[in-house]
Each structure stands twice: as C-alpha cells, then as structure tokens.
Amino acid sequence: MIKSTSPCLGIFTNKPAFTVPLHVGISLVEPELKLAFMQKLETVFEDNYFTNNGPLVQKLEDEVAVIHGYKYGIAVCNATVGLLLVLKVSDLKNEVILPSFTSPATVHAVLWQGLKPVFCDIDPKNLMLSSKDVERLLNPEVSAILGVDIFGNLSPIDELVTLAQGRPVIIDAAHSFACKKESKHKPAIEVLSFHATKIFSTFEGGMILTDDEDVMRELRYMRNYGFQDYDDIKTLGINAKLNEVSAAMGLASLDFMEERIEKLRRTRELYIEYLSPIEGLHVIDINQGTTSNYHYFSFLVDKDKFGIDRNLLLKVLRGENIMAKRYFYPGCHKMKLHKPFYRDLPNTDLVSEKVICLPTGLPYPEMDVAKICKILQLCSEHGRKISEWDRV
Ligand code: T4K
Secondary structure, X not given: OOOOOOOOOHHHHOOOOOOOOEEXXXXXXXXXXXXXXXXXXXXXXXXXXXXXXXXXXXXHHHHHHHHOOOOEEEEEOOHHHHHHHHHHHOOOOOEEEEEOOOOHHHHHHHHHOOOEEEEEOEOOOOOOEOHHHHHHHOOOOEEXXXXXXXXXXXXXXXXXXXXXXXXXXXXXXXXXXXXXXXXXXXXOEEEEEOOOOOOXXXXXXXXXXXXXXXXXXXXXXXXXXXXXXXXEEOOOOOEOOOOHHHHHHHHHHHOOHHHHHHHHHHHHHHHHHHHOOOOOEEEOOOOOOEEOOOOOEEEXXXXXXXXXXXXXXXXXXXXXXXXXXXXXXXXXXXXXXXXXHOOOOHHHHHHHHHEEEEOOOOOOHHHHHHHHHHHHHHHHHOHHHHHHHHHO
C-alpha cells in the first residue's frame, strides 16, 4: 500500500526508476566496437587458428605491454590463474603480505600455492595497502608483498619496494588497466584482469606484465602445460592460455579505450557534483598524480549523517534497478575459509561496512547520474520512512 507521504521510490511504488538494470563494472559496448570485433572474428576463422599462442594473442600482448610500460605481456585465461602462476614463478616460501580488502581471488591464489596469507590493513582514504601496517608485519618469514590496486587507484609502489628490502612486490592490477602514476620503482610483476566486468574486457582473460625475460619465458611455458618445445616439458605447467576470440575482442577494444575513459572521467565528475550537497557520503579519492581509468565510482555511507546505512541503501537502489555493489564485503579476513588467518583490521572493517559502488558505464551519463543522485537525495531526506519500510 503506497502512503501518500511516502517518497517516490521503487520500494514504495514498485516502479523502478530504470527499466533496464544498470550494472557495476559493465561498460556499455559501443556499437562500433561490436562491428570491429566481428571483423576481427572473421580473421580468426580465415586463419583457422583459435588458441595456443595465436597471432592475435601475440599482438595483444605487445600492445598492452606498451600501454603499461613493460617489456613483456603474457596473456592468460583470467587474472586469478595469472596470479597463481606469478606466485609460483616467484618461488615464494612461507608468508605473503596482502590486503584483506580485495576479491577472494587474490587470497585464493596465495592459498593454492600453499603460502600463508598475512592480512594487512588499508589506508581508508585510498583503499591501498597501509605502508605502516606492512612495516609492522614484515618478518623473516615474509617472502613477498602482494599489493592490490583498487577502483583505479594505484598501490604506493615506492614505499612498498623500499619496505620490501629485496623481496618481490607483486601487484594485483585487476582494476587498473591503463592507470598511470610517476614513480621511482616498478613492481616486479603485475597482473591485469580482462573479465567482462572490467573496463577492458576479453570476456574472460588477463595479462601478466614483467620486464624480466627469464620470468616471461618461464611463464609462457607454465601457461602451456610446461612445454618448452614439442615433447619437451621444462616446468610444472597448467592450461592458462587465452584464446583468439578473446584476443580479437581485446584488440578491437583498444581503439575505444581513450574515449571510454574520458566518458568515465566525466561520469565521475558528475557524480561528485551531484552528491556533494548530500551529507554523509564520502567519495573515495583518486590519489593526486594518478591518471585513473575511473571505472569504479565508490563512496562510504555514514548512516548517522545520511539517514540510512549502506545495506539499506543497497536495497533501495536495487528497487530502482540500480544494481549497486558492496565491493568488498566482508573483508577476506572475515570469511569462514580464511578464519585461520584472521587479524584485527579496523580500517578494512570500517570501509567494508560502509562502501558502495555505483554503476558507471551508463547509457546517458548526464541524465542517468542526475536521476541516480536524486534517488540518493530522497534517501537522505526520508531515512526514517525507509527504515520503517525495512522493518515491516
Ligand atoms: N583481483 C581483484 C581485485 C578482482 O576484483 C578480481 C575480480 C580478480 C583479482 C580476479 O579477476 P578474474 O580472475 O575474474 O580475471 C565480478 C567479476 O566476476 C570479477 O572478475 C571481479 N573481480 C569482481 C570485482 O566483480 P561479481 O561476483 O561481482 O560479478 P557479478 O556476476 O555479480 O557481475 C557484476 C554485475 O554485472 C552484476 O550486476 C551482473 C552484471 N553482469 C555481469 C556479467 C559477467 C552483466 O551484466 N554481464 C556480464 O557478462 O564479480
């Protein structure tokens, strides 16, 4: 029953603001991109070459490595398996420091290698590993630092390399395709994700980036069952290859990246403009000096000032077909499987209880952002009414 005093929200009216769901992470595929992909697909069939280090995979590796300033790119079937190979090739022992505020994929790569994850807290301003906590956790058992670039921000690489004292610093760069920042040091290895929900997608896929020729060679054997030549196995391998259809999508997408990033930058600007008058919403900053890809737009919800908490806000937004996400909740240290590795992580807890990501790959950014922010405005004005609805 709709009461006349209820705000005009989907949870009361059963009429969502958007008829087609808006998803976090999914970028609208440009019609021209579809066409470019279909053309590349033709060449895959003409060549009759579908996988096993094909010509399109090789071209994609070269182009993505250049974008990120690395000598070598090693395309893989997804970032999780990419991380797994990287941890194996790095010959690590005992402990690896990593954030808990990440996808379980990062933690599971560590566990698959029989290593012990040591969960580190984050800086709540930019969600990157807290250098102070890394320093506290370093001990002779730690063999690597695994940083995670979150939401288009980049890990504090100079600080991490200095703290690591010769141990490899590996970066899970699943979120940071085409992000850049001036720095003195470079990670030993980075791993990008090309999942369908990423700014640059090959449907499923990923790429390992490195400057080390030996590591590159070893990784190429590892992703192909360990084969160094016909009938000659050099190392323990797996099937981690990227196929030519995925590579075709990647190559076609490269031409659209600049425009897509600019559209996302503008979308972020609009969100910030419309949300700034609303109390209790704290946008996660992009670090100064970082050129982001602006693919994720995230903020923290302060219930006392905003009127409702993050979880209730999620329900309201879903009632409008705005499929917002609470990346990453709970922190990995609070997941049942990871219980043996639990540590108190106050900043991670604070962020994962309050964080929310809004859709960014919008069909009509100017109109859609205004409409989404209007809903947030209504939430802040009618917190009590919405909480009553939730209690029933
Ligand atoms: N490291 C980090 C920091 C990561 O975030 C991830 C993955 C990894 C490593 C591992 O990368 P990969 O091994 O995947 O290469 C999604 C993605 O599946 C996952 O790749 C990603 N992180 C994570 C942050 O997001 P879910 O469980 O949130 O996806 P899902 O199915 O809920 O999709 C999100 C929204 O998009 C939904 O509203 C549905 C919609 N959607 C999804 C797909 C796949 C579509 O509209 N079309 C689609 O094709 O994990």
